[in-house]
Amino acid sequence: MLIGLFNDWIVVVLMMIGLYIVIAHGNLIKKLIGLTIFQTSVFIFYISMANVDGGTAPILADGINQYSNPLPHVLILTAIVVGIATTALGLSLVVRIKESYNSIEEEEIQQQDNDEQLSMNKAEENP
Amino acid sequence: MIDIVLLTLLVVIAIAIIRMKDLFAAVMLAGIYGLLSASFFVAMDAVDVAFTEAAVGAGISTLLMLVVITMTGSKEKPTRHKPFSALFVVIITGGLLIYGTLDMPYFGSADAPIHNHTSPRYIKDSMQEIGIPNIVTSVLASYRAFDTFGEVVVIFTAGIGVLTLLSVARSKENDDKIEAINDSMHQQHLVIRIISKMLIPFIFLFALYVQFHGDFGPGGGFQAGVIFASAIILYTMLFGLSTARKVINQTFVQIIAALGVLLYGSVGIVSLMNGGNFLDYNVLSSNPITGQHLGILLIEWGVGCTVASVMVVIFFNFAGRRAFQQHKKKLQDKESSAC
Numbered sequence: 001m002l003i004g005l006f007n008d009w010i011v012v013v014l015m016m017i018g019l020y021i022v023i024a025h026g027n028l029i030k031k032l033i034g035l036t037i038f039q040t041s042v043f044i045f046y047i048s049m050a051n052v053d054g055g056t057a058p059i060l061a062d063g064i065n066q067y068s069n070p071l072p073h074v075l076i077l078t079a080i081v082v083g084i085a086t087t088a089l090g091l092s093l094v095v096r097i098k099e100s101y102n103s104i105e106e107e108e109i110q111q112q113d114n115d116e117q118l119s120m121n122k123a124e125e126n127p
Numbered sequence: 128m129i130d131i132v133l134l135t136l137l138v139v140i141a142i143a144i145i146r147m148k149d150l151f152a153a154v155m156l157a158g159i160y161g162l163l164s165a166s167f168f169v170a171m172d173a174v175d176v177a178f179t180e181a182a183v184g185a186g187i188s189t190l191l192m193l194v195v196i197t198m199t200g201s202k203e204k205p206t207r208h209k210p211f212s213a214l215f216v217v218i219i220t221g222g223l224l225i226y227g228t229l230d231m232p233y234f235g236s237a238d239a240p241i242h243n244h245t246s247p248r249y250i251k252d253s254m255q256e257i258g259i260p261n262i263v264t265s266v267l268a269s270y271r272a273f274d275t276f277g278e279v280v281v282i283f284t285a286g287i288g289v290l291t292l293l294s295v296a297r298s299k300e301n302d303d304k305i306e307a308i309n310d311s312m313h314q315q316h317l318v319i320r321i322i323s324k325m326l327i328p329f330i331f332l333f334a335l336y337v338q339f340h341g342d343f344g345p346g347g348g349f350q351a352g353v354i355f356a357s358a359i360i361l362y363t364m365l366f367g368l369s370t371a372r373k374v375i376n377q378t379f380v381q382i383i384a385a386l387g388v389l390l391y392g393s394v395g396i397v398s399l400m401n402g403g404n405f406l407d408y409n410v411l412s413s414n415p416i417t418g419q420h421l422g423i424l425l426i427e428w429g430v431g432c433t434v435a436s437v438m439v440v441i442f443f444n445f446a447g448r449r450a451f452q453q454h455k456k457k458l459q460d461k462e463s464s465a466c
Contacts, residue, residue, distance in 0.1 A: 004233030004236075005229070005233065005234070006131060008231050009225060012228065013138055013141075014137060014141055015224070016220065016224075017141040017144075018141070019220065020213055020217045021144070023210075027203040029192065029196060029199065030153060032192070033157050036160075037141050037144065040164050043164065043180070044137075044167065047171045047173045047176060048171060048234060049239070049241050050172075050173060050241070051172060051234065052237050052242060053235035053237060055172060057173070057345070058261070058262040059174075059260050059344060059345070060250075060260040060261075061260065066237070068171070069241060069242050070246060070263045071249065071266060072241070074263055074266045076173070077179050078278040080349075081183060081278070081353070082281050084184075084438075085437065085441075086285055088191055088285060088289055089285045089289055089292075091191055091195045091445070092288070092292040093292060094195060095195060095198055095292075095448055096292055096293070099452070104199045105203075107206065108204075
């Protein structure tokens, strides 16, 4: 009966792929894609839990006794739309970062910040 | 069986996204990923969710990312440091999570704890209490209406955030110049333009159908809002931002976004005034079921208005920022050539 946990394992794998992209990639858009994958894995987790063997879509009709659980559907439905709204906010931050740093690579942005900090420190030492 | 195939495909695509250095390809793969997960949700009987994911994950989010990579460049620079530490963290976390899943109830088992609290009541009593067949809509718009209100406010806030970060003060002169670029571009896409022009009214009609049929089948304000916005976005992509802004005034859209939230909240206030709880629709009419129908209709309308207008505002601002950057670059080029 190990196949009974297959969905959960796939969720863990997808979640870890998302997490890996967020940690290991320096490109900010790539990070946001990783975050989307992470987010979708949670959706898949909830929706898999809602499924019942022999069930059908939770729309009441005559002659049907077994429905899937509607509650996770509701939670995830709204989460998807909220997810795109927050992704859009993240993307607009990326656009502004590109405008001020002329780069969306994490390393280059940190390098520029460090350089600026160093020059500011030097200016304080030799007024 | 089909769900196992779909899940495996999802993993394959996710791994392909890791390896892809070209951001354009990564974004397109993310779109396919969204579409596949929507198919998976259909296989899991979650039709409402699948509907939303197909419109959002495969449609709008891909579009927004494409607009952004036209501004930021589509090549990812290879990282210099080795990703071993990240791999280590990920494998440890994943291993612990897999260990955690061993206690989970098996997939599809009807006696799992999740199926034995709260939801049996929704399935058994929602027809008597709310009187509409789609349980997801009953729960979303009536039992958990306060929760949904919070989510609508989050979407509205995100819209304000994008507006704050990206909005550009427009002058008439800029608009004319942008228009000139657009016109030349559009002669190349004549077929697409004419076909889309014929399609757009039907997309609007479909959005309205989804909006008002949400009580009886899959659909509702969230899905309808996204579909409605996608028609406007399609128009904007093909006819240029300045033309679209002439057709649909952005200030007007912003006001609609606020009005949607206001409508939702007002329904709650009215039910308070009538002696019920916040968002308790039973008191809206002499017959509780009619009250429920009225309340759900109104708040779904509010959700639809807010979602559609926020999506349009977000897209307009991304596209507007891009036009602004191009305009600024042109001015700089002119200055440098004059020197």
